[in-house]
Amino acid sequence: xxxxxxxxxxxxxxxxxxxxxxxxxxxxxxxxxxxxxxxxxxxxxxxxxxxxxxxxxxxxxxxxxxxxxxxxxxxxxxxxxxxxxxxxxxxxxxxxxxxxxxxxxxxxxxxxxxxxxxxxxxxxxxxxxxxx
Amino acid sequence: xxxxxxxxxxxxxxxxxxxxxxxxxxxxxxxxxxxxxxxxxxxxxxxxxxxxxxxxxxxxxxxxxxxxxxxxxxxxxxxxxxxxxxxxxxxxxxxxxxxxxxxxxxxxxxxxxxxxxxxxxxxxxxxxxxxx
Amino acid sequence: xxxxxxxxxxxxxxxxxxxxxxxxxxxxxxxxxxxxxxxxxxxxxxxxxxxxxxxxxxxxxxxxxxxxxxxxxxxxxxxxxxxxxxxxxxxxxxxxxxxxxxxxxxxxxxxxxxxxxxxxxxxxxxxxxxxx
Numbered sequence: 001x002x003x004x005x006x007x008x009x010x011x012x013x014x015x016x017x018x019x020x021x022x023x024x025x026x027x028x029x030x031x032x033x034x035x036x037x038x039x040x041x042x043x044x045x046x047x048x049x050x051x052x053x054x055x056x057x058x059x060x061x062x063x064x065x066x067x068x069x070x071x072x073x074x075x076x077x078x079x080x081x082x083x084x085x086x087x088x089x090x091x092x093x094x095x096x097x098x099x100x101x102x103x104x105x106x107x108x109x110x111x112x113x114x115x116x117x118x119x120x121x122x123x124x125x126x127x128x129x130x131x132x
Numbered sequence: 133x134x135x136x137x138x139x140x141x142x143x144x145x146x147x148x149x150x151x152x153x154x155x156x157x158x159x160x161x162x163x164x165x166x167x168x169x170x171x172x173x174x175x176x177x178x179x180x181x182x183x184x185x186x187x188x189x190x191x192x193x194x195x196x197x198x199x200x201x202x203x204x205x206x207x208x209x210x211x212x213x214x215x216x217x218x219x220x221x222x223x224x225x226x227x228x229x230x231x232x233x234x235x236x237x238x239x240x241x242x243x244x245x246x247x248x249x250x251x252x253x254x255x256x257x258x259x260x261x262x263x264x
Numbered sequence: 265x266x267x268x269x270x271x272x273x274x275x276x277x278x279x280x281x282x283x284x285x286x287x288x289x290x291x292x293x294x295x296x297x298x299x300x301x302x303x304x305x306x307x308x309x310x311x312x313x314x315x316x317x318x319x320x321x322x323x324x325x326x327x328x329x330x331x332x333x334x335x336x337x338x339x340x341x342x343x344x345x346x347x348x349x350x351x352x353x354x355x356x357x358x359x360x361x362x363x364x365x366x367x368x369x370x371x372x373x374x375x376x377x378x379x380x381x382x383x384x385x386x387x388x389x390x391x392x393x394x395x396x
Binding site: 041 | 297298299312313314315318320321323324325327328329332355356357360361362363365370371372373374375
């Protein structure tokens with residue numbers, strides 16, 4: 001079963017908590033135990049699992065990642081100006097597996113699932129694939 | 133089948149070889165061919181596959197990663213002082229899939245599985261999920 | 265079913281598009297819907313999903329990654345001189361899951377699958393594992 005969601009991102013770079021969308025798909029699927037895949041089928045966005053309690057973690061995360069892969073780099077050849085976003089996408093990844101146990105997404109206490117926008121704002125696809 | 137292990141990490145930042153724990157779970161499960169997931173359900177730790185022969189690789193790995201995401205950064209807002217660890221966790225990832233073939237974990241000659249501690253020392257969970 | 269391909273990489277650092285090799289394995293397997301794993305069982309190479317339209321994206325990607333993890337670093341202890349490649353391998357990852365839907369690899373419009381060479385040129389293995 002494949003579920004597709006649209007996620008509107010609010011800024012050029014942002015982390016959007018999508019944990020509830022994944023949980024909703026798991027509930028709808030009726031899966032009790034198994035492995036699912038969550039994919040963001042884009043090349044300037046990504047997906048990551050990180051802390052969902054203190055919003056300052058997200059702030060520091062994006063600022064530090066920007067230092068690693070700065071938006072502006074005069075040596076870039078790609079003329080769209082989003083080479084940084086392509087690299088960031090590969091750093092965090094775009095498709096991640098998750099464990100479902102007793103009908104519930106198995107996450108740690110502090111873990112949430114974030115869609116990572118690196119070249120927004122845009123509307124992004126989130127695909128949740130659940131094999132029975 | 134879900135196996136859970138406790139892993140004691142020895143330092144603030146360390147790579148702990150957990151290959152044997154994953155192999156033990158595969159053997160116990162009786163799985164012959166399939167895909168398994170290994171998860172570290174934390175937001176300041178992670179999991180990676182890297183060389184398990186020369187210990188200096190691990191040393192260089194942690195030192196170089198620390199240069200990318202330094203422990204101390206006065207611009208951090210998160211007051212726990214571990215924003216670097218959250219970023220490192222997302223860079224290496226926390227849940228990875230592995231292939232099992234003929235009852236054996238399929239790894240390359242030099243590949244080992246490492247739990248990555250970025251905010252230790254602590255006791256961390258390692259979850260191995262095997263669907264028959 | 266496990267498919268193995270040999271991929272010759274052209275340079276010390278390069279991204280080689282292997283999308284067609286993965287598609288060929290999916291077609292041969294006859295899988296209609298499911299999850300597959302693609303693995304590069306090496307510790308100085310990796311796998312990533314990124315844009316496959318403009319070649320300048322690949323150029324910027326490798327140049328920017330080299331800035332993050334420079335080939336030469338006098339502080340490295342590992343005497344083979346490829347510690348940078350080990351780190352790059354962990355940053356992009358070596359084993360990634362993909363969704364197959366209606367017999368087709370489910371990728372975004374701009375997504376291609378790249379084998380990442382970080383210590384070449386060499387012949388690398390690409391493993392595609394498909395569980396029915």
